[in-house]
Amino acid sequence: MGLSERQQRIYEFITKFMGEKGRPPTIREIGAKVGITSTSVVNYNLNILVREGLIQREKEVSRGLRVIGANAKSMVGGASFVQIPLLGKIAAGHPIPVPDAGLAPLDGEVLSLTRDLIPDQEGLFALEVKGNSMIDALINDGDIVVMKKQETAQNGDMVAVWLKDEKETTLKRLYRERSRIRLQPMNPTMKPFYADPRNVEVQGKVVLVIRQLQKLPA
Amino acid sequence: MGLSERQQRIYEFITKFMGEKGRPPTIREIGAKVGITSTSVVNYNLNILVREGLIQREKEVSRGLRVIGANAKSMVGGASFVQIPLLGKIAAGHPIPVPDAGLAPLDGEVLSLTRDLIPDQEGLFALEVKGNSMIDALINDGDIVVMKKQETAQNGDMVAVWLKDEKETTLKRLYRERSRIRLQPMNPTMKPFYADPRNVEVQGKVVLVIRQLQKLPA
DNA sequence: TTATACCACGAACGCTTGTTCTGTGTCAAG
DNA sequence: CTTGACACAGAACAAGCGTTCGTGGTATAA
Incomplete structure (x- = not known):
């Protein structure tokens, strides 16, 4: 799996945030946590996680992230x-x-x-x-x-x-x-x-x- | 519990949506489902559900709803x-x-x-x-x-x-x-x-x- | 040296989403 | 008849949020 450290931290933050708050984070919340000031950079890294099959995204929907991580026990998606x-x-x-x-x-x-x-x-x-x-x-x-x-x-x-x-x-x-x-x-x-x-x-x-x-x- | 039928349907929709989509619905998504055309009326009814202790809301946060329903097995909140x-x-x-x-x-x-x-x-x-x-x-x-x-x-x-x-x-x-x-x-x-x-x-x-x-x- | 890929960034924009305001209708109580 | 509470509705606005654009740096390979 070719993820950078930053991408791994983003992924971990998403799953943890979801577990605590009961909703996915926004691009700005992700950026604030992992120290990325540009929404474009967060967007770029999220697209890598999609490519790697770790998350799904819905276009033009707020908080339109969903964890489907390949390491989840099943592929159903633990957030549901x-x-x-x-x-x-x-x-x-x-x-x-x-x-x-x-x-x-x-x-x-x-x-x-x-x-x-x-x-x-x-x-x-x-x-x-x-x-x-x-x-x-x-x-x-x-x-x-x-x-x-x-x-x-x-x-x-x-x-x-x-x-x-x-x-x-x-x-x-x-x-x-x-x-x-x-x-x-x-x-x-x-x-x-x-x-x-x-x-x-x-x-x-x-x-x-x-x-x-x-x-x-x- | 003094909920109207409409309020009950809103509450059921929120929990079901959360379970299926892994995120809370927006005010407009709730309105579309239960047949309310005005965001103000959805907002009004959500405030009733807050008053009754069934949901929590965060101000000016997209999808800032959270089910804490009194009938959940625990009060921790099943969405987490x-x-x-x-x-x-x-x-x-x-x-x-x-x-x-x-x-x-x-x-x-x-x-x-x-x-x-x-x-x-x-x-x-x-x-x-x-x-x-x-x-x-x-x-x-x-x-x-x-x-x-x-x-x-x-x-x-x-x-x-x-x-x-x-x-x-x-x-x-x-x-x-x-x-x-x-x-x-x-x-x-x-x-x-x-x-x-x-x-x-x-x-x-x-x-x-x-x-x-x-x-x-x- | 050049080209390509990857990664990064700020800014702006468009759309999504929540809040507020004003107004209306119904019902019950006084 | 009046008043107050409740419920509803449209419109406008404010704030949140995702997408796109233009730009720059680094590393590697040819």
Whole structure:
């Protein structure tokens, strides 16, 4: 990568500014930080970063920069995020809350996650785990599970199923066998559970699990 | 909350726009979307949202909006994010890679996470888990662990320790007892491991665990 | 010595974007 | 009927911001 030191500093400033301020910097803000007094020089260097595939620009739009850095974990662009409603809790003894149509961000808590973690898609919602019943899914009390609303599952999907007879929610990988359903714990040292298909109600598919071990400021 | 329908639509548009474009909308972009032809009316409604504590504004700054919505999981503001270097892998048979001073985002892969998940702080880095050896920490092969670089631990901290005699990395809660160290698995059904303090090298503290069950676009 | 590429810079301009001013309409309360 | 609050609207202006132009310096290769 043939970047000058100045270009590297510009790139680092952009990503840091974005993270702190929630908006991209202007050409003049970049210049002020890296000691370039001419907007033309900043413009020239930004065009180099575009050529190198590190940023994108939109013409004649204020703050029309966007980081797409080749070293980002994905190419989706870390500055974007999705908002996922946090609907409540998931616990063994209850069916999970599933979202109604057309939830707006004002109707309750929302979790913002970068698109590095999860792309935007329909039907996402989040639940907080209550109790130790998901341990066999390697999921702990207090973890957050992000799910996609769907009532069918492909073999191998990690799903939340409601077992009607047992009156219990469980998170396991689901496989259809000849006349029964195998619910396979994520923990490879544990044995599967077999259920009659009529007893199994798929409520959503798990797409992301998050465990925070640090208390956030209230 | 006394918002009109129009104000709610403005607020939803701002958060959605931010998530998609990676920058806040302008007053004219908001007006175009919610059908307000006058910048003065958009301005008036934005001031209501400020009064209600849903957004912040900076004067005479382009795109100087910021969502701080009372329904966000935290008040930090979901539009901001931190960038954490993804240094490599963590596996049982090797000490973990720890960051050198002053890593720049250009020097390798970076994970962007919203500050809803983790506040910005010094010494953060991420590792990808290799193998099933962290199962007792309820951590699976392929999970991402975000750690904070520190060589000391308080009782109860979830830490990565290198056991010198065993030549093994493990993730457990650490407690100092009279003459030994107790390493307690996160899985409450498992027994602790006791170690001589001289055998234990704390390499970092786990602050966040992420499990992606969905493949991201390459 | 000349040509080319890269890097740098100030200035000016055009457009984008936010703020302010003046005016109008509706509704509820007194 | 009057007053005040709220919501709306167009226009103008001020400030912010990106683009372009003309110019200059350095290094390298021919």
